[in-house]
Amino acid sequence: MRRSFSVLPVLAVFSAGSAWAAELDRAEMRTSTVPVPSWSVVGSVSPTFTDNALFSRDGRKSDAYYEPDVSVRLDGYLTNDLSYRLYARAQYEAFATEKDGNAAIARLGGRLTENWNGWRFSAIYENRYDFDGVYRDLAFISHDVMGSVARDFQVNNVTLSPLLLLTYRFSDLAEARRWRFDAVLGIEVKLDSKWSIVSAPLFEAYWFTGGLNSGREDQLYSADIGLKYNFASNLSLTTTVLYEARTSNVPLRHYRDLRIGPRLDFAF
Template sequence: MQKAAILLSALGLVGAGGAWASDLDLTEFKAASAPVPYYAAPSWSVVGSLSPTLTDNALFSRDNRRSDLYYEPDVSLRLDGNLTNDLSYRFYARTQYDAFATEKDGNAAVARLGARLTENWDGWRFSAIYENRYDFDGVYRDLAFISHDVMGSVARDFRVDNVTLSPLLLLTYRFSDLAEARRWRFDAVLGIEIMLAPKWSIVSTPLFEAFWFTDGLNTGRRDQIYSADVGLKYNFASNLSLTTTVLYEVRTSNVAVRRYRDLRIGPRLDFAF
C-alpha cells in the first residue's frame, strides 16, 4: 500500500495531483505594500495559513468519491531584500501538508527551499523562481520523490475604486528523480478583492492550470484544472485575516481515470509576522 500511494501521488491520483495541484502561494507574487529603498537591510518574516476544510472528494477520484475533513497548515520562512529600487530577491523555506480525518490515503506533505528574483517595471512584476521540492507519502512519513522546479511569472495589480484585480501568469518546468513527475505547467490566475467595509471584503481566485507530462508512465498525458471560488474575508489587522471560502474544482485529462471534480468549503486563517 505504501509504494502504491507513492506512485499514485506521482501520477496525480492523490496528493500531488489533487491538493497540491493548486498549491500556488499567491503571496509570493503580491506587490510590497510600499516601495523599499535598495539600501534597506534584508528582513525576515513568517507567512502562512491554517485551514480546516471539508471536501466531497478526499482521494480526488473520478469514481470513488468520499467526503472528509482535512487540516492544511502552510508556513513559510522568508528573507527579503532589494538589489536596486526595482529589483528584489527572496529566499524561503516552505512546509505544507494535508492530514485527513478518515481517508488517510489522502495524506500528503511537501517541503520546499526556494529563491525568487523580481523586477518591477512600469507596474508589472517579472519573476524568476527556483524551488527544490520534497514530496512525501503521508504527513512527512516517507520521501516519495525530489523535484527541481524552474518558474517564470508576470503579475500586476489593478485598482479601481474598491476593487483590486491581480492577474498572474506562471510557467513551470519540473525536473525530478521520478520520471512520472516531470512536466510543464501553465497557470493563469485572477485574484479579485472587493472591499465592502474597512475590515470586510469579498474575495475570489478563479484559475486555470494546464499540465503536459513528459516522461515515464505519464508520457503524453495532458491535464487541465478549472477552479472557481468565492469567499468572505475579515481583516483583524494588516497581517492577520480570516477567510471562509467555497471552492469548486474540475480536472479534465486525456487519461480518463485522472478526471475528477471536487467541492470544498472551510475557513482559512492567514498570518504574516
C-alpha cells in the same frame, strides 16, 4: 493509497485552488517595500471539508482535513526595482478519516522580481520534497524552474491581480516531470476597512514528459468565492467555497471536488 509512486492518480495532489495556492501564492508575487533585508514568518491554517478526499473519478469519499502552511522568508532589494526572496516552506494535509489522502511538501526556494511600470516579472527556483503521509515516506524530489508575470489593478474598491506562471519540473521520478501553465485572476472587493469579498478563478494546464505519464495532458479549472475579515494588517480570516474540476486525455484522471472551510492567514 494516494502515493506518488502510484503516479497516475496522485499527481493531482496539491494541484491548485485555495488549498494549495502555495505554488501560485498571489500574495507572494507582490513585492513589499523593505529598505533593508528583513526576515518574516508567513502562513495559514485551514480546516476544510471536501467531498472528494482522494481526487477520484469514481468512489468519491467525503472527509475533513487540516492544512497548515508556514514559510520563513528573507526579503531584500538588489536595486530599487529588483527584489529577492529566499524561503523555506512546509505544508501538509492531514485527513480525519481517509488517511490515504495524507500528504506533505517541503520546499527551499529563491525568487528574483523585477518591477517595470507596475508589472512584476519573476524568476523562481524551488527544490521540492514530496512525501506520502505527513512527512512519513519521501516519494520524490523535484527541481522546479518558474517564470511569472503579474500586476495589480485598482478600480475604486476593487483590486484585480492577474498572474501568469510557467513551470518546468525536473524530478528523480520520471512520471513527475512536466510543464505546467497557470493563469489566475485574484479579485478583492472591499466592503469596508475590515470586510472584503474575495475570489481567485484559476486555470491550469499540465504536459507530462516522462515515464508512464509521457504524453499525458491535464487541464484544471477552479472557481471560488469567499468572505474575508481583517483583524489587523497581518492577520485575516477567510471563509471560502471552492469548486474544482480536472479533465485529461487519460479519462481515469477526471475528477471534480467541492471544498468549504475557513482559512486563517498570518504574517509576522
